[in-house]
Amino acid sequence: MGPKTNTRIPISLAPTTRYQFGKKDKLKSRKAIQELFAEGKYMNQFPLRAVYVLKHSDFQLQAGVSVSSRFFKKAVDRNRAKRVVREAYRLQKNNLEEILNQHNQALSIFFIYNSNVKPDFEKVYESCGTIIKQLITISNAAHQKNS
RNA sequence: UCUAUCAGUCGGUUAUCGCUCUGUUCAUUCAGAGAGGAAAGUCCGGACAGCAAAGGGCAACAUACCGGUUAAUAGCCGGCUUCUUCAGCAAUGAAGAAAGAGAAAGUGCCACAGAAAAUAACUGUCUCUUUAAACAGAGAUGAGGGUGAAAAUGUGAGGUAAGAGCUCACGGUAUUGGUUAGUAAUAAUCAUUACGGGUAAACCUUAUGUGCUGUAAUGCCACGUAAAUCAGCGCCAUAGAGCGGCUCGUUCAAAUCAGAAAUGAUGCGUUGAAGGGUAGGCAGCAAGAUUGUGUUAGUAAUAACACAGCUAGAUAAAUGAUAACCGCUAUUGUUUUCAAUGGUUACAGAAUCCGGCUUAUGACUGAUAGAUUUU
């Protein structure tokens, strides 16, 4: 019996780079969140739904995660879903961060887990990846338009 | 083997990438710590905090056999009584349950059925009068009347015109007063009186207790708006404010216009209202009715003492993802070893902190009880 290979989870981690998601990278201000939901644009990618606002100012990238109690009644399940989404975002956000830093843009995202099925890490990882790719293209377009 | 109850346990190490807090560092550097028996429901009780408060009563709410326990409780422990089930001829025993004060203070309600649901009436029974007889009239009587969840203390005898606790015997239930045992509830027994249905998780009565609100309490700091709006009062001789050595001194100090005047407008001061702004930080907030072990006291709940330990603290809210090994465990094969495959879970995630209760829960171990099967 050989060891379980990484084929199950398609993650290839570069050992030199860091994948951090600390206190500063989290969207915490109540005011900022209200603003985000008032002005932000929506993007659906099952089972995730992202709300984002892109601004031309000093570089900043903040993200938040939410699960409605409509889908999961128990706090345990909600916490589980949040953890999975956070993990998926943490492992893939570095490219986005670089590009935003180059373009000198501020982006705040809010991920909403939008399904009543218990979270599967693979799926969430994929959909989070596609969202980030789309955000990168949006950022590029905005940069060209601005310059 | 199954079921029920009680008690206990549910991981460890390493690697890669991370999260929160604390300490440390030039450094996101390094080190340490990081969910539960129910963290849940919020059903009770406290600690703590703010507000209120002379005293008393009413109201409202809660509790309700007795004793013990506790910081406190509607919890817990022990006992009493009643009821249910099982065993037994019975006496009684075992198990379980009880919101278990008062219906003899008063009011209400008791559908349908039934004469009647509590006072009586109706029907019936008996005697007398009248009459051929009946009807009728006068009087006596009190439970015989198919119902119903419930019908006026049960059986027998006496008694009477007919009957009736009207009387008697043996019982039953209860009130009051003794005696004995017990801290008490209560039990046994004696005397006495009564027998008046149920319902208080109907109103109520009696006794006891309770001020209200809750850590998003509360205190402090910072940022910010409004030096704005509306209403009341005062404005030329003293009101007021600051400082000091405080019955005083000293410094500051606020009004113009229109009008003959009353007064009005604006302005200044002051009080209040309605709105507006902020959405940050610190304390509260982690050493306590504390945890573990042992001894002693007690039937027990629990208490006392000794020794050892320090054990989460976030705020869009940490405790995660992946892999390997060890341990534990199930099945299959082989059966001392061992190998393969699988599982490592159920219920569930701290938010000021404790004590209970309730509810949700898989696997394994031990004890007790019951049932079934085999020997």
Add this chain to the structure above:
RNA sequence: GGUCCUGUGGCCGAGUGGCUAGGCAGAGCUCUGCAAAAGCUUCCACAGCGGUUCGAAUCCGCUCGGGACCU
């Protein structure tokens, strides 16, 4: 975090412990040449469990769901 209210057919909604009203909707019939309207008939209910009571939708306790308020 705290304080409360509420649950009756598919929908709305009444109900002092004694057979769970009524309306809308559905089905059938009557009426009509056919429909509509109207009339008649019918179908489908007390959130769950336990207790008090002779008897609970109602009273009491627990559980589950839904909603509101404080902040």
